[in-house]
Amino acid sequence: MSRLFRDGWHIVLGIETHAQINSTQKLFSSAPTSLLAHDSNTRFNAFDAAFPGTLPLLNPKCVLLALRASLALNCRIQNRSTFDRKHYFYPDLPVGYQITQHYAPIAKDGYLELPVSKKRVRIQQVQMEQDTAKSISEPRAHKSHIDLNRSGTGLLEIVTEPDLQSPEEASEYVRALQATLRAVGASDGNMESGSMRCDVNVSVNRSGDPFGTRCEIKNVNSFRYIVGAINFEVDRQIALISSGQAVEQETRGFDHYKWETFKLRSKEDAPDYRYMPDPNLGVLTISQSEITNIRDRLPPLPDAIRSRLLDRYESQGVSVNDVDILMGLDTTRLVPFDGEHSTQDMGAVDYFEQVVDNGRRSAKAVSNWMLNNLLGQLSAHSMEFSSTRVPPEQLGALVDLVTSNTITTASGKLLLRHLVAHPSSASVEQVARSLKLVEDQGDDLSAICQRVVEAMPKEVASFKSGNENVVNRLLGKVMKDTRGRADAHAAKTTLLSLLKSY
Numbered sequence: 001m002s003r004l005f006r007d008g009w010h011i012v013l014g015i016e017t018h019a020q021i022n023s024t025q026k027l028f029s030s031a032p033t034s035l036l037a038h039d040s041n042t043r044f045n046a047f048d049a050a051f052p053g054t055l056p057l058l059n060p061k062c063v064l065l066a067l068r069a070s071l072a073l074n075c076r077i078q079n080r081s082t083f084d085r086k087h088y089f090y091p092d093l094p095v096g097y098q099i100t101q102h103y104a105p106i107a108k109d110g111y112l113e114l115p116v117s118k119k120r121v122r123i124q125q126v127q128m129e130q131d132t133a134k135s136i137s138e139p140r141a142h143k144s145h146i147d148l149n150r151s152g153t154g155l156l157e158i159v160t161e162p163d164l165q166s167p168e169e170a171s172e173y174v175r176a177l178q179a180t181l182r183a184v185g186a187s188d189g190n191m192e193s194g195s196m197r198c199d200v201n202v203s204v205n206r207s208g209d210p211f212g213t214r215c216e217i218k219n220v221n222s223f224r225y226i227v228g229a230i231n232f233e234v235d236r237q238i239a240l241i242s243s244g245q246a247v248e249q250e251t252r253g254f255d256h257y258k259w260e261t262f263k264l265r266s267k268e269d270a271p272d273y274r275y276m277p278d279p280n281l282g283v284l285t286i287s288q289s290e291i292t293n294i295r296d297r298l299p300p301l302p303d304a305i306r307s308r309l310l311d312r313y314e315s316q317g318v319s320v321n322d323v324d325i326l327m328g329l330d331t332t333r334l335v336p337f338d339g340e341h342s343t344q345d346m347g348a349v350d351y352f353e354q355v356v357d358n359g360r361r362s363a364k365a366v367s368n369w370m371l372n373n374l375l376g377q378l379s380a381h382s383m384e385f386s387s388t389r390v391p392p393e394q395l396g397a398l399v400d401l402v403t404s405n406t407i408t409t410a411s412g413k414l415l416l417r418h419l420v421a422h423p424s425s426a427s428v429e430q431v432a433r434s435l436k437l438v439e440d441q442g443d444d445l446s447a448i449c450q451r452v453v454e455a456m457p458k459e460v461a462s463f464k465s466g467n468e469n470v471v472n473r474l475l476g477k478v479m480k481d482t483r484g485r486a487d488a489h490a491a492k493t494t495l496l497s498l499l500k501s502y
């Protein structure tokens with residue numbers, strides 16, 4: 001449906017984000033948390049498996065990280081917060097309820113200022129809760145399993161007010177939230193691996209009318225899906241209202257094969273969670289001095305880092321867009337920077353500054369090599385930036401070789417491709433030499449061109465009879481013989497002058 005169709009309509013969005021707390025132990029048990037790589041059912045204890053008689057014991061590390069996140073989100077920390085049981089029956093919830101913070105969450109009334117659009121999104125509340133186990137079905141074998149590894153892992157649920165107004169804004173918010181959680185170490189915020197997922201609430205109304213009825217799209221776990229799900233849902237709701245029907249309050253899912261949302265359940269079918277305070281957990285009290293202490297020790301947040309980078313490097317030719325990609329905040333280049341290939345998950349900013357090395361190298365050149373080449377190479381290998389095995393010193397040496405004209409830009413790209421595919425501790429010069437990318441003494445460009453001209457008499461004759469385009473064939477041979485390391489422009493000029501004097 002076209003954008004035009006949306007004229008006169010307002011989009012209202014509110015997002016509930018679940019982010020796994022970055023702790024080595026679970027929220028209420030001493031069992032270790034798990035990664036996707038761990039074998040099923042190897043990371044849980046009797047409490048996570050809901051054995052009778054086991055009791056919850058709150059993990060202080062999770063509380064600390066929840067507090068850091070809440071403070072970074074400018075929330076008011078509640079001096080007293082409590083835990084409640086939310087009951088429902090599903091195989092991945094062995095005890096039959098989830099411990100969450102329904103009545104008194106740890107923090108309320110904050111905001112996150114989006115670094116790019118400068119929009120302020122109000123945060124309703126931040127609460128701690130348990131993650132569920134995982135059900136894994138094997139339809140072909142008619143089997144399903146429960147994997148308890150995730151059971152009881154700490155989650156932060158971060159709920160916004162309905163302040164977002166477009167899919168792009170929603171995506172910018174999630175990126176900024178992800179960057180903030182990572183900056184304070186509260187969560188790795190990795191959407192691909194499921195450690196961060198969003199429930200997106202969507203409604204539409206005609207300009208001037210009150211808010212419409214919302215639908216909640218559950219568990220959307222990539223930036224592209226967030227944008228796709230909102231676009232589909234907005235169009236669906238506008239079409240319903242325009243044809244005189246009403247939007248029903250529903251919980252929906254997003255089908256990323258069909259690229260559309262579908263109904264999971266209506267409000268009438270909404271479960272009655274029978275919330276009740278958990279009798280096994282007391283009141284969590286946080287003193288003002290603890291809050292001050294934690295606030296004083298917060299690291300620089302994404303907005304501050306962005307301003308610092310712009311102050312320092314914009315005058316050196318690094319664009320705002322470059323900085324946003326570096327920080328993983330760019331929302332326009334959704335595809336290559338979605339999930340895994342984001343620059344955020346690895347301290348790309350640190351990497352960049354290490355290569356620039358206090359102004360020793362041109363910031364513009366380094367950002368070009370990092371953003372246009374290294375990131376592309378990593379994407380091609382489906383690698384995260386954090387797992388790059390090209391250390392900053394190597395990229396630095398490569399940039400030096402190109403800037404000093406020791407190798408051409410094309411050779412630099414080839415060299416980088418090699419370094420990404422075959423990590424090595426050898427010096428970059430050595431690698432360049434072993435790839436024959438560094439010009440050997442005596443084998444200079446004019447000698448190579450001379451050799452090529454002598455080896456291709458038919459082409460030379462054709463040139464002499466007026467077919468000037470044939471120079472490209474000779475150039476092709478020069479590039480082939482030099483394995484692309486020759487400067488194509490210089491080679492062409494040399495070839496032309498040789499041909500003309502032939």
Ligand SMILES: Nc1ncnc2c1ncn2[C@@H]1O[C@H](COP(=O)(O)OP(=O)(O)OP(=O)(O)O)[C@@H](O)[C@H]1O
Pocket residue numbers: 012013014015016159160161162163199201202203211212213214216
């Ligand atoms: N008219 C609306 N259109 C879009 N979003 C809305 C609208 N009204 C509220 N929201 C958003 O919906 C979300 C409601 O989340 P909240 O956790 O309060 O309740 P819930 O979805 O009913 O409960 P649960 O936590 O069980 O999903 C908030 O992010 C809020 O901003």
Ligand SMILES: [Mg+2]
Pocket residue numbers: 016199216
């Ligand atoms: Mg909800």
Ligand SMILES: [Mg+2]
Pocket residue numbers: 016157159
């Ligand atoms: Mg909620």
